Amino acid sequence: MREGSPGAPVPASATPRPLRSDRPRAARWWALAAGVLVLWSLWGMGIGRAPVLNPAGWPSLRAFAEAALHPDLSPAFLLRTLDAAAVTVAFSLLGTVLATVIGLVGGVLMSEAWWGDAPVTRARRGRTGWLLTRIGVGLPRGIHEAVWGIALLLVLGRDPLVGVLALGIPFGAITAKVFAEIIDETDPGPHDSLIAAGAGRLQAFCYGTLPRIWGDLLAYAFYRFDCALRSAVILGMIGVGGLGFELGTAFAGLDYERMWTLILVLIVLGLACDRWSASLRRPGAAHEAGEAGTASRGDGVAVGRRLRLSFAAALLLSVASVLYLRLDLARLLSPETWRRAGRLIADALPPTLPSTWADLLGDAAATLQMSVIAILVGGVIGVVAAFLGAPGPSAGPLRSAVAALCRIVLLAIRAVSPSVWALLLLFVVLPGPLPGALALGLYNAGVLGRLFTETLENMDHRPVRSLQLLGAGPVQTFSYGVLPSVTGRFTAYGLYRWEVAIRETVVVGVVGAGGLGRVLESERASFDHAGMLTAVLALLLLSLLVDLVSASARRAWR
């Protein structure tokens, strides 16, 4: 009806209706709730209520800063660092290989294509299989790799297998989910026509689907390696070995020169890995947000060649890693391992309260507050960094230089894992939830800053251009064109990272920052396995809750 004639007579006196906005009312309630949550979290950090800064730590910080000028470069320590770096890389690589194998099998079993295309008579059983796989894969994903590391250390002792398994199991579950999405987003035509021609499910998958998604799967696997490298450092700090272990030892001995050597190696490794993994991704693919398969097929040829080379290199290095770590798979099946696992389970069941319900609730609240502050800090820094880091099409040389610098800083922030940031912050901030929240915030600033930058670069510039053409100035163009276009995306990324941050609180908890992670660490120290299980369950519940809230908030915002 609105397509009628343009000059449709309109009564000249008609007063327009009140300007209702059609942003759903729910979105405002979400905004209000978010505000309350942030205020509550700020209050929980204790700022203004109790001393938070640690003046006694300032001299140590100065000593630490001075040590930056002369890191320990003695041959003996360099050799040790090299060994630690090799161990960390080997953990990450083998963990990723395991994750990819789990992901491939789990992803196929989780995909709707696998079960959905089964002959009609088997549809019922197919549904159950799909559901069971989803649940089986969902559980390990909810538990952070650091918790897996702690549990596996109890069963296997200080064995290199711990590092590989602790990375491989949770990462495998995440990979499976992403692979399933990639499979389901692929056009089922070729696959279905093979099924129609009488091929089995596995044959149809291998011939019809796999060749077309191989590149995407491989690119995601390499991105996982990038994540694994950071997580391997965290695992090292809880005693698994490698760079993280050396870093924790150096910190405990106040050996700042050695800390700097290790941190520099971390940054170099992280930078190299990040660049390399980015070069394997097609432009526009945002794997970090779990949105695999949205890649455009831009410069596919060059990427394809790099992928094949990387694949061959990864295979060779994997064999080398097994030899270097002297992995003994037989240990997994030895009676000793089974006996220890059985005792751990018997010890942990039934879970008991570490202290009182009130304490547990308090720690859960502190964990929640830490995650909120982490996203707040990370979001604010990330937004500023992204606008500095994405100069737009018509930028001068100075602006471009600022942008380049900004990106390098973001990369460096990301390369250092949150637990290392927590250690460093403990110089100046008293132990408690605040240093943990700030450490997570810094790390997330790196991640969010990169995601925001990509959003700004990929946004549609035509509306902005058209505002410029009607005479709008820079501030107006920004506030009317750029800001409204990216706010929704930024919010979605922030909420998504909130889900990740609540799991990561355990990482800063184990180095002494507050929350359930600290509870977990102290129960471990006192061998109270039933108490540990309670803390793990509480964390799992809390992250499920945050997942739910974040998902419905994202829906309301869209």
Added chain:
Amino acid sequence: MSADGVPRPDRDTGQGTTAPGAARKGTAQPGTAAPTAAAPTAVALRGVEVRYGADPALSATLDIAPGERVALVGPSGAGKSTLLGLCSGARPLAAGTVEVLGVDLAAASRRGLRAVRSRIGSVHQGLDLVGPLTALQNVSAGRLGRWGTVRSLASLVRPVDPGPALEAMRRLGIEDLAGARTDRLSGGEQQRVALARVLVQDPALVLADEPIASLDPGRARVVMDLLTEVVAGDARTLLVSLHDFAAAQETCDRVVGLRRGEVVFDLPAGEVTAAHRDALYRLGA
């Protein structure tokens, strides 16, 4: 939210968008850098050359008088979009001068360019609206060229002086949609929002780049009528690129044929014949 919505004169310019035909021609807008006292031409392209790499994309000389309605016709790649881009100062040129509303675009300062752009309305095929904003905000954005920073920012939170915007929306039959998110509107509704923005901008010159290229005949008709409505009454100059000869002859006073970056013919609308059309579109040679 303000519900008065009574159209008020636009305080920035002292003219209302609601009063078409008000004495506007010839009055210089505040802040316009150049002498517009009695600009003899709305658009003057003198010996203009544009190149993409080594290939000449356009070389033309063209004068358009104020109030004229000119259609640019020609095959794809003939240089129609390039010519329109030159008129809004969006494309650099290799040689010649482009004078729009009395301002030499290449010589204008950044401020001067903004001032003249605020008097040029652009209609694109892609509409180029900001999706997450409300329709009213998109329409009001037509006045950004005249609004100061503070007022622009305030209007994002709460519509400032929505009268002219609402009036423009009423003229196009979309006043009900003021509060709706623009990206949730249908294609036809978005087209009207884009045209309402031009109306609110109250430009002296309207540039339209193939506004009906991807539309079915019925919709194309509606859009051409709306475009006529936008330039009607007020002696606004219209420069529109089209593939549809019939629409060009119906809407415009003058038809300019472009082929391979050169003006092939430049005739009053009534004198254009099928032979001209065939000459323009013949393949090869």
